[in-house]
Amino acid sequence: MFPRFLTSIVSWRSVAVLAVVASVLQVTNVVLTWQLRQRQLISMAGEKNTALGPKTGLRGQHHLFRRRDYHLGQKLSDDHQAILTRIAHWSVLDGSGEFRVSTGVVRGTEGGQGEEQEAATQGLTLVTQCSFTRLQRLPPLASHWQGPISIAVFALSGEVQAVVQTFHLLRKCYPEVRANVTFSLVFPLNSPTSPHLTPTTDATPCDRIFSSARQPNYDFKGVQYPNNLLRNVARKATITRLMMVVDIDMIPGEGLHDAFVSYAGRQGLFGENSGEEKTVWVVPVYEIKEDVAVPKTKTDLLMMKENGEARTFYQELCFKCQRYTDYPAWEKKSEVKAGKVEPLYEVLWQDPWEPFYIASTKVPLYDERFRQYGFNRISQVCELHVAGYRFLVLDSAFVIHRGFKTNTGFHTTKDVEQERNRILFRQFKGELKERYPESSRRCY
Structure with a gap:
């Protein structure tokens, strides 16, 4: 028979183990539920002839894919849809549990495969980060740098559809972006949509991708801008052995x-x-x-x-x-x-x-x-x-x-x-x- 104090120790250890297991199961359930919801939203977004006008949006204010960001009757392009699918299936929580992270969700075409990719590691990547509304600085930077760029973009959760559409348009309009830029995305679990957005479509001219409105610096509706998280995400998306980390408003x-x-x-x-x-x-x-x-x-x-x-x-x-x-x-x-x-x-x-x-x-x-x-x-x-x-x-x-x-x-x-x-x-x-x-x- 165990002495009473040993029985007490075993009992407390059992309780602690059960508590840890319960916590892990709870977190796993939350993550799986979130991913299932995103897959459902993607399926809904891809339905044929879906109306995406301002009055047909999903209920609530904090959904990842907000239909009101798009013009009535717009259909998602295959490229746009593929990016959304990758975000929903492969994004993960950051260390704080406050942000979803999609690392390297879109990669430049110059990265190559196999031997070409190995050769590409012998290079220097410009690593940078910005908020969604400052992406207009990317095309001139890509043109000037003439090498691989890894950029992590921060958006409010209600802006993800618009951000992905902007990735798609930038790649379509600017050959240097398509060839050399790897995009990553970081967004908080719950946040409102910025009022500074103008919806875009595949028919949007290249010189009108970005809204004339500008979001005030560091003003994200109560969400703290995670600059160091963004830098780390962009770094992890690189394949080269060397990097230079700069801000988006800097030109080498x-x-x-x-x-x-x-x-x-x-x-x-x-x-x-x-x-x-x-x-x-x-x-x-x-x-x-x-x-x-x-x-x-x-x-x-x-x-x-x-x-x-x-x-x-x-x-x-x-x-x-x-x-x-x-x-x-x-x-x-x-x-x-x-x-x-x-x-x-x-x-x-x-x-x-x-x-x-x-x-x-x-x-x-x-x-x-x-x-x-x-x-x-x-x-x-x-x-x-x-x-x-x-x-x-x-x-x-x-x-x-x-x-x-x-x-x-x-x-x-x-x-x-x-x-x-x-x-x-x-x-x-x-x-x-x-x-x-x-x-x-x-x-x-």
Whole structure:
């Protein structure tokens, strides 16, 4: 016979095990129910001669596929229908349980299969993210970059139909998008539809894909914009071994893709163990006025800076966030041969430096707890520093942000969000000490 205290322990363990099993079954039931509902909605959406007008929508306000986003009598194209099917069947919950994630739901045609796909890994992907209403920046970016792009798009759950239609139209209208862009989609489980949308159809002209209305930055009806989740989703959709993560409103210098791929080949950065090298290659960032052309060369850029048409990124908002790139040293060096890039000097990370850089796709992920404004990028760069990465600044390589960043250009809740994320950043730095106990580096 068991002693009473042992019987009590066994009993409590049994209760705990039953509780865990019940929780798992409950979560599984919720997910399966959601997926079944989406399949039903797709089937309904694909019925012949279905009217999709504003007054024939599904009941409720938070369905994934809102029929009122489309004109009366419009039928879904095969491409559109296929994307919706993939989203419904293969999207998963993120770590917080608040968002559905569809990674690589549409892939560029240049990715290839088999040996072609293996060859495609020997490249450099531009990784970016944006909200639905900022997708109009994608076509010029795809045309300028001339290489693979992985973009994660955020939409409210009621906008998914419209977003998928926009993916379809962008691929139809822009050959560079169809060839090189991989789309991923992130949307909250429940949220209203944005009032800033204009319905589109397959007959929509290419120059009218996007509504003239613009959604205010970071205004998503109470849903916090998950920028780091989006960055991670876009990263995971890449197939190349190298990447450069930038925001959608940034344009890399002309020829940077080919120049760095050439440099990487010479340096053996596509080898089997290349991801083990703890190095990132920093690309200086400048702002230019809205009404001027993007500079083609470093010489053009420095001339624009001299004329007051360009300045270092975040010069007005947070000069110290970029100063350790050492722009004076970079500007002093003459431009190297056209079509080539080379490391110019090494920089030791110091708080609060948050450079943009080219790196292996194996570098640490972004912390997805950071949302809205503040500390979302610097937290990841801080981890690179603690993990022992080197920062090499590239000569003749640069990224351009169109428009000068000013204090008056931000949303009203910016300061509150920044303070909340500042507290989270303190916690994050403490966690890094436990994650890298052997490292002598700290984020201060």
